[in-house]
Amino acid sequence: MASVTLNKIAKVYPNGFKAVHEIDFNINDGEFVVLVGPSGCAKSTLLRMVAGLESITGGELVIGDKVVNRLPPKDRGAAMVFQNYALYPHMKVRDNLAFGLKLQGLPKPEVEARVNDAAKLLEIEPLLDRYPRQLSGGQSQRVAVGRAIVKKPQVFLFDEPLSNLDAKLRASMRVRITELHQQLKAAGQPCTVIYVTHDQVEAMTMGERICVLKEGRIQQFDTPSKLYNAPANTFVASFIGSPEMNMLDATLSTNGESATAELLGASGAVRTSDLPALAVANVKLGLRPENVLVNASDEAGVLWLDSELSHIEYMGSELFAYFKVGATTITSRVPANQAGELATQKRGDRVRIGLQLAQAHWFDAASGNNLKTSH
Numbered sequence: 305m306a307s308v309t310l311n312k313i314a315k316v317y318p319n320g321f322k323a324v325h326e327i328d329f330n331i332n333d334g335e336f337v338v339l340v341g342p343s344g345c346a347k348s349t350l351l352r353m354v355a356g357l358e359s360i361t362g363g364e365l366v367i368g369d370k371v372v373n374r375l376p377p378k379d380r381g382a383a384m385v386f387q388n389y390a391l392y393p394h395m396k397v398r399d400n401l402a403f404g405l406k407l408q409g410l411p412k413p414e415v416e417a418r419v420n421d422a423a424k425l426l427e428i429e430p431l432l433d434r435y436p437r438q439l440s441g442g443q444s445q446r447v448a449v450g451r452a453i454v455k456k457p458q459v460f461l462f463d464e465p466l467s468n469l470d471a472k473l474r475a476s477m478r479v480r481i482t483e484l485h486q487q488l489k490a491a492g493q494p495c496t497v498i499y500v501t502h503d504q505v506e507a508m509t510m511g512e513r514i515c516v517l518k519e520g521r522i523q524q525f526d527t528p529s530k531l532y533n534a535p536a537n538t539f540v541a542s543f544i545g546s547p548e549m550n551m552l553d554a555t556l557s558t559n560g561e562s563a564t565a566e567l568l569g570a571s572g573a574v575r576t577s578d579l580p581a582l583a584v585a586n587v588k589l590g591l592r593p594e595n596v597l598v599n600a601s602d603e604a605g606v607l608w609l610d611s612e613l614s615h616i617e618y619m620g621s622e623l624f625a626y627f628k629v630g631a632t633t634i635t636s637r638v639p640a641n642q643a644g645e646l647a648t649q650k651r652g653d654r655v656r657i658g659l660q661l662a663q664a665h666w667f668d669a670a671s672g673n674n675l676k677t678s679h
Contacts, residue, residue: 306368306381306458306496307333308354314362315349315520323349324520326363331513334494336485338511340501341543346520347500348463354498355384355461368458381458385465389448391436398432401450422450425487442473449481462499466506474506482510504544508532516540538672541590541665547624547635550596553669554589565589565607565661568629572607574661587675590665593637597658598625598646606658609634613653616646623647627657634659 308331315324339347352358356377405415423429426446466474508528516523524536535541541549554567563574611627625636
């Protein structure tokens, strides 16, 4: 396999629109990296630039030890799995898997061996003599992956391959693809993967590292744990996590070793060790829903607020509760076995909620940057 390095990669269209802004990052040999972001953030454009399906306006793209900017797709050592799978409808699965190898002029015994190996790995041997129209969505997706595997590429490129599947099948295929990556690594055939999705759950459960994009710029490139626990800015903080992080306008005032946070008409003490080194007056306080307590007993470091219950979403093992404090909505994630009286309360009921300030993230109100991680 091979590493992939992007050095100041840019994309400008003939009309002057700049879709990709001097992107720099390195993907290690055998690493599984996910590109994630909202629609229009240029994640698929970036993937197509790596594949050679989209021209590179500026910068340098290196796969392994070779600069590939001007190489055609077939010479880049990359294989792509598309969103719509792009299987040939008039060919059986066996022929779909073998087609690219035959074009390369490989001997028939090698073609058959590669097809059979891929079919066994993906558990699609019973499907080899079927046509694509006879396959389910999940089966078609596995055939598309198999067509990439038989080429033994240096890099696998996935462009939202699960978006056409139902929720249950998406979940099982997430596991299947990550297991496949680990199986190949254990077999001494590590595969470098670049995987594009708009689904942050997909990104968090599959990627060893995740590149969060917005409007053609990298917001943060880090492990799932770091993205969740130390987001670089308010965009990453809100995009990663479901339900998303609560973002509240606040002011901070420090006096030696003590500090006070004021928000929503209330104030609470904050340990200076929990604050960024740079003290600013106007901030955004970010708090994950699991750090919003409901109807709990008094606890140190918690700012208590009187709220109105807006609605509750029951998710089986947990529930998401939404509260109004004035015009502001605050979300809480509560394990079902700890819901207590909340489970019986109705819309409009008054509920006491607590913000665990020790778990808060502090962002600059103007730039949106995380004050603790950026200094």
